[in-house]
Amino acid sequence: LGLIGAVLAIFVQHLVVILAGFLAGGHLVIRVLTLYNWDGQQYVWWIALLGGVLGALLALMMLDWALIILSSLIGANLVSQALPLDQTTTVLLAILLAVSGIIIQSRILQRPAVVA
Numbered sequence: 320l321g322l323i324g325a326v327l328a329i330f331v332q333h334l335v336v337i338l339a340g341f342l343a344g345g346h347l348v349i350r351v352l353t354l355y356n357w358d359g360q361q362y363v364w365w366i367a368l369l370g371g372v373l374g375a376l377l378a379l380m381m382l383d384w385a386l387i388i389l390s391s392l393i394g395a396n397l398v399s400q401a402l403p404l405d406q407t408t409t410v411l412l413a414i415l416l417a418v419s420g421i422i423i424q425s426r427i428l429q430r431p432a433v434v435a
Contacts, residue, residue, distance in 0.1 A: 333379065333382075336378045336379065336382060336385070336386065337375045337378055337379050338375075339378060339386075339389065340371075340374040340375040340376070340377055340378025340379065340385055340389060341371040341372065341374055341375040341378075342371065342374070343374050343378075343389040343392070343393050344370040344371045344372070344373050344374020344375065344377070344389075345367040345368065345370050345371035345374065346393065346396075347370060347374070347392055347393070347396065348366055348367050348369070348370030348371075349363065349367050349370075350396055350400070352366065354406065354409070354410065374389065377389075383428055384425075387420075387421055387424040387425060387428065388421060390420065390424070391416075391417045391418075391419075391420030391421045391424065392417050392420075394416065394417075394420055395412075395413045395414075395415075395416035395417035395420060396413055396417075398412075398413075398416055399412045399413040399416065
C-alpha cells in the first residue's frame with residue numbers, strides 16, 4: 320500500500336508541475352502581450368496556448384529549475400503589476416525581481432544537505 324502511495328505521489332506531482340507550467344507560461348505570454356499593447360485579439364489565445372505548452376514542457380524537462388524560473392517570473396509579475404508605475408519602470412522592476420528570485424532560489428537549491 321505504501322509503494323502504491325509513493326508511485327501515485329510522484330505521478331500526481333508531475334501532473335501538478337505540468338499544469339502549473341502550462342498556466343504560468345500562458346499567463347506570462349498574455350501579460351507580456353498586454354504590457355506591450357499588442358492588438359492581435361484573434362491570435363491571443365493561440366499564442367497563450369503556445370506559451371502554456373512551452374511552460375509545461377519546461378516544467379516537465381527541468382523540474383527544479385522550472386519551478387525556480389516560473390515562480391520567480393510569476394512572483395515578479397504579480398508584484399510589478401500591483402504597483403502603480405509607468406510601463407518602463409514596471410518592466411525594469413519585473414526583470415530585477417525575477418533575476419533576484421532566480422539567484423536566491425538557485426543558491427538555496429545548490430546548498431548541500433546538512434545531515435544531523
